[in-house]
Amino acid sequence: MTATTVADVRRPPKSLLVTLLGVSTMTIMASATITPALPGMERHFAGEPHAQLLVRLVLTLPGLLIMLSAPLLARLSGRTGRVPVLVACLALYTVGGGSGLVLDSLPGLLVGRALLGVGIAGIMTTSTALLADHHPAGEHGRVLGLQGAAMGFGGVVAMLLGGVLATEGWRGPFAVYLLAVPMLVLVLRFVPEVAVQPAQGVSEGTPWQRRSLGLYALMFLGVVAFYTVPTQAPFWLAEVGGAGPVVTGALIAAVNLAMTLVGLNYRRLRTRWDFPALATAMFAALAVGLFLVGSAGTLWTAGLGMVVVGVGVGLQNPTINGWLVASVSPGARTKALGLLTSALFLGQFSSPLIAQPLIDTVGLGTTFVLAGTLAAVVTGALIITRLPRRR
Known part of the structure; x- marks a missing residue:
């Protein structure tokens, strides 16, 4: 698919917008999803040293990795393109987030959460940039507002879905991260790269x-x-x-x-x-x-x-x-x-x-x-x- 310049962008197909909005909901689901599972996780690992602290780190560690890796991934996307970084980070999101379904050690879970944090960082930076790249400046207010709405809706879904899945056991909420798989497929299908060049008047x-x-x-x-x-x-x-x-x-x-x-x-x-x-x-x-x-x-x-x-x-x-x-x-x-x-x-x-x-x-x-x-x-x-x- 031939890339276009930002200056040439017109309103893209709705499939592209819906895909990028769906990708944006992945970021807000990241932490809230497993909150209901923390008490069950703490009971499961009660015999391990420092279990209380490590279980809480399972929730907070992604934030630290996001903070550290976001500028690096942003720089990388400037060299390789936004879409390749987004695809790779959706894969990291899936592997790191879904690791809680199979891993049975707190150190292993922490490694998975670290990968999840790196994935979220890349998704957040590239999805917003791609929304701006594929829409003219006059449309930015509309699409960024829709992105905010999608993220708010994702937060509601994450709270409810995480609570329901947690009733089946502490591993249940980790299944939500597998929603990144269809998002990855949709990105490959509907989101082309944009040749980013300064547009006149920007x-x-x-x-x-x-x-x-x-x-x-x-x-x-x-x-x-x-x-x-x-x-x-x-x-x-x-x-x-x-x-x-x-x-x-x-x-x-x-x-x-x-x-x-x-x-x-x-x-x-x-x-x-x-x-x-x-x-x-x-x-x-x-x-x-x-x-x-x-x-x-x-x-x-x-x-x-x-x-x-x-x-x-x-x-x-x-x-x-x-x-x-x-x-x-x-x-x-x-x-x-x-x-x-x-x-x-x-x-x-x-x-x-x-x-x-x-x-x-x-x-x-x-x-x-x-x-x-x-x-x-x-x-x-x-x-x-x-x-x-x-x-």
Whole structure:
């Protein structure tokens, strides 16, 4: 199949868009899928040394590998092409994720999770770049919004499917990773490579320009604030209203549902507001939602806060991804998106490390309020930076 240049791209077949959206759901399913299996896994390996720590590393290790490998894979895709890297990483995703179905040692599972992390890093960077490559600039708001919606929907499916499969044993949720196999086949069938050349009128910025560094910082700060919800909300909801796993899971799924609805309507938002305004709205939603969660006296108030947080999260990926794609040349997209992926997972890794000392000092509720304060400070900074432009 003959590659086309980015400048020549028109709206591609729906099969290509659906394939890349399906690939994007693989990334959000990666960690949430096995969460319900952790208690059973801990019981199964109870006799092994340091089992409690190693079982938790099974959940968190992919994030560390994503953070480290995303820039390297982005650089590799610039040399070999995006599609070969995407195909190879889908294969790593399948092997590493599905290894939990057959391996029976914690060190072996950790090796598999490391491979999974490398696979996710490549999938995240190349799938977003390919969506931008195959669609003209005027379509980026629509397709990146759909990508955000697909990821939110994938999160809901992962929570529900992982819980159902975990009832059959701790290995059950690992079967979800085999969904990457049909995705790999569809990529080979429907996703051609694009010859990435600078298009006329496209910014020639690099991944290291000042605006790009600012976007990496926005992604990091947004994830640090938001990630207090999935890591700390189960404990806070139990404290506020005695919520059990079912209620907690439903409220966290509501966050993903709100994210999905925002993604489906993102094109309309993008036609009315520019990226700085959308980023301001994103952090404002995070601030209001986290304030509501932290000050909640009932589950209803906490649940409302989590839905508002979901609105902010729904704005985050399409806004910052789209802003970055618009700020760099086509040839620099994967490098820039690789660094953005690292910033995202650095935020995930850092959030509980920052939150835990605060929880020990001031308590869970105040920690959520402080996370909201961080989001409010960023909101204020974004408003201030826009004032000279308005004048």
